[in-house]
Amino acid sequence: MPSYAAPVKDMQFVLHEVLMVSTADIPGYSDLDPSFTQAVLDEAAKVAQDILAPLNGAGDREGCSLENGVVRTPAGFKQAFETLREGGWMSLDAAPEYGGQGLPYLMHSVVNEAFVSANMAFNMYQGLTHGAYSAILVHGTDAQKTKWLPKMVSCEWTGTMNLTEPHCGTDLGMMSTKADPQADGSYKISGQKIFISAGDHDMASNIVHLVLAKAPGGGEGTKGISLFIVPKVLVNDDGSLGARNAVSVGKVEDKMGIHGSATCVMNYDGATGWLLGDLHKGMKAMFTMMNEARLGVALQGYAVAEAAYQNALAYAKDRLQGRAVTGVENSNGPADPLIVHPDIRRNLMEQKSFVEGARALTFWGATLIDRAHQGDAAADGLIGLLTPVLKGFQTDKGFEMAVQAQQVWGGHGYIEDSGMSQFARDARIAMIYEGANGVQALDLVGRKLATDGGKHVMAFFDIVKAECKAHDGDDRMTGLVEPLKTASKQLQQAGMYFMTNGMKNPNAALAGSYDFMHMMGHVCLALMWVRMAKAAQDALDAGTGDRGFYEAKIATARFYMARQLPACGMHLARIESGADTVMALGPEAF
Numbered sequence: 001m002p003s004y005a006a007p008v009k010d011m012q013f014v015l016h017e018v019l020m021v022s023t024a025d026i027p028g029y030s031d032l033d034p035s036f037t038q039a040v041l042d043e044a045a046k047v048a049q050d051i052l053a054p055l056n057g058a059g060d061r062e063g064c065s066l067e068n069g070v071v072r073t074p075a076g077f078k079q080a081f082e083t084l085r086e087g088g089w090m091s092l093d094a095a096p097e098y099g100g101q102g103l104p105y106l107m108h109s110v111v112n113e114a115f116v117s118a119n120m121a122f123n124m125y126q127g128l129t130h131g132a133y134s135a136i137l138v139h140g141t142d143a144q145k146t147k148w149l150p151k152m153v154s155c156e157w158t159g160t161m162n163l164t165e166p167h168c169g170t171d172l173g174m175m176s177t178k179a180d181p182q183a184d185g186s187y188k189i190s191g192q193k194i195f196i197s198a199g200d201h202d203m204a205s206n207i208v209h210l211v212l213a214k215a216p217g218g219g220e221g222t223k224g225i226s227l228f229i230v231p232k233v234l235v236n237d238d239g240s241l242g243a244r245n246a247v248s249v250g251k252v253e254d255k256m257g258i259h260g261s262a263t264c265v266m267n268y269d270g271a272t273g274w275l276l277g278d279l280h281k282g283m284k285a286m287f288t289m290m291n292e293a294r295l296g297v298a299l300q301g302y303a304v305a306e307a308a309y310q311n312a313l314a315y316a317k318d319r320l321q322g323r324a325v326t327g328v329e330n331s332n333g334p335a336d337p338l339i340v341h342p343d344i345r346r347n348l349m350e351q352k353s354f355v356e357g358a359r360a361l362t363f364w365g366a367t368l369i370d371r372a373h374q375g376d377a378a379a380d381g382l383i384g385l386l387t388p389v390l391k392g393f394q395t396d397k398g399f400e401m402a403v404q405a406q407q408v409w410g411g412h413g414y415i416e417d418s419g420m421s422q423f424a425r426d427a428r429i430a431m432i433y434e435g436a437n438g439v440q441a442l443d444l445v446g447r448k449l450a451t452d453g454g455k456h457v458m459a460f461f462d463i464v465k466a467e468c469k470a471h472d473g474d475d476r477m478t479g480l481v482e483p484l485k486t487a488s489k490q491l492q493q494a495g496m497y498f499m500t501n502g503m504k505n506p507n508a509a510l511a512g513s514y515d516f517m518h519m520m521g522h523v524c525l526a527l528m529w530v531r532m533a534k535a536a537q538d539a540l541d542a543g544t545g546d547r548g549f550y551e552a553k554i555a556t557a558r559f560y561m562a563r564q565l566p567a568c569g570m571h572l573a574r575i576e577s578g579a580d581t582v583m584a585l586g587p588e589a590f
Contacts, residue, residue, distance in 0.1 A: 132159025393521025
């Protein structure tokens with residue numbers, strides 16, 4: 001059975017030596033001193049390692065089942081959910097007026113990493129609830145917040161998001177779910193939604209569905225869509241549960257992975273719902289939830305890769321196969337461990353450099369969200385730009401790294417008993433849901449680059465430029481800053497290509513959008529590695545801490561710059577080749 005140990009030391013390094021959160025000018029961050037975050041992370045690690053990780057493989061094998069209209073989760077899930085609920089883990093950053101602990105969003109993200117690594121499928125139940133809570137918090141009336149949020153914050157009630165229908169996924173303007181207004185101000189919701197994560201389960205007494213539907217008078221396309229609160233069980237005026245609403249589960253999907261997460265077909269047969277936000281402005285309200293979900297999925301990308309990497313590393317150190325080409329290294333055994341071989345080392349370094357870089361990038365992104373929550377427009381614009389990069393790049397690479405971890409195990413990694421295939425199967429969905437990664441790339445190039453006249457992407461380039469300039473004359477950073485400069489210039493060159501060619505031939509830009517997303521992802525991780533290398537070098541010079549830890553950071557930074565960042569040149573060449581070769585064949589020629 002795979003093992004997992006929360007990387008608390010590395011998390012603390014990013015929080016306090018790279019981001020220096022306790023001195024950041026963000027409300028609430030002054031409380032995040034190293035001793036406080038250490039205590040939180042130590043306890044979160046215990047929950048992840050002792051409660052969630054042991055359920056991961058068993059939950060994968062058992063999956064969810066539909067019995068008499070109720071979804072049954074795998075054995076142990078309900079008890080674990082109750083443990084997390086009692087521990088307040090689901091309310092870390094929720095508003096205190098609704099029963100939350102009021103910590104920054106950053107702490108939610110940091111703890112979430114450990115929980116996802118330990119058991120991605122289990123964590124989706126609370127993850128979807130957090131997103132639904134955020135949507136109601138931002139767009140709900142005071143009465144709606146009072147009615148729904150306290151029970152959602154405690155996770156006595158959980159939440160979902162209902163977008164997709166059998167005939168429409170990304171193209172939500174085609175949806176057919178209807179909302180008929182009633183005399184009392186409520187609506188009757190009728191239609192079918194599919195792929196609804198945590199659509200039903202046996203771990204909470206009520207489920208609060210946020211459902212997109214079309215009300216009369218909205219017109220065609222997405223402009224006519226509204227968002228509604230549709231509970232599984234109706235709630236009486238005194239807050240007690242009443243009659244069952246006209247919403248039911250039609251099916252639990254049989255999926256490639258995340259078997260412990262109930263992915264449901266939901267049928268709404270005149271179910272009672274209430275408008276959330278403005279009429280016919282449902283996409284605005286839903287995007288509050290979707291954007292948070294996309295950042296959560298970005299975290300899933302590297303968090304699953306972290307767990308897979310840990311098990312690949314352990315196997316590489318233990319499994320004896322062949323001899324090192326430079327001479328015997330295990331003279332007491334019949335062979336040397338796998339880790340002596342250069343190609344295995346390359347594989348592990350690719351995993352390590354991605355996971356640690358993505359962790360730093362995700363935590364930095366969480367600080368931008370905390371700034372945005374305080375009304376910082378620049379931070380809001382920057383995280384809006386980076387969201388498709390985080391989601392698309394990190395989930396693409398996260399799946400790739402999970403497969404590489406499986407590869408270290410060779411044939412044993414393909415056998416279900418090892419547990420390595422589950423990491424790959426679970427990671428695969430992150431590239432698809434909350435907007436498939438091709439859509440993320442289109443969003444980045446087609447919308448986000450030009451937002452507010454392009455000022456947010458220019459702000460990003462200024463951040464990279466300032467980081468590079470800060471190390472002028474610092475011999476310790478030789479071989480780290482120049483590659484970042486080069487990659488940033490290549491990214492700007494790609495952007496200029498889009499500006500020059502995109503207006504007269506939109507396909508020229510869109511055919512290169514996926515490459516641009518990956519280019520920007522690499523530049524983001526390189527930026528993080530420069531920051532981490534500087535922090536590690538400062539620690540070494542100060543003579544404090546674990547010397548081996550900091551030396552490994554610098555070596556991993558140099559690996560990323562030398563072996564991963566050059567991919568930007570390849571992506572630029574692809575972008576500048578234009579759309580002709582991509583679009584050369586007509587549909588009939590395929």
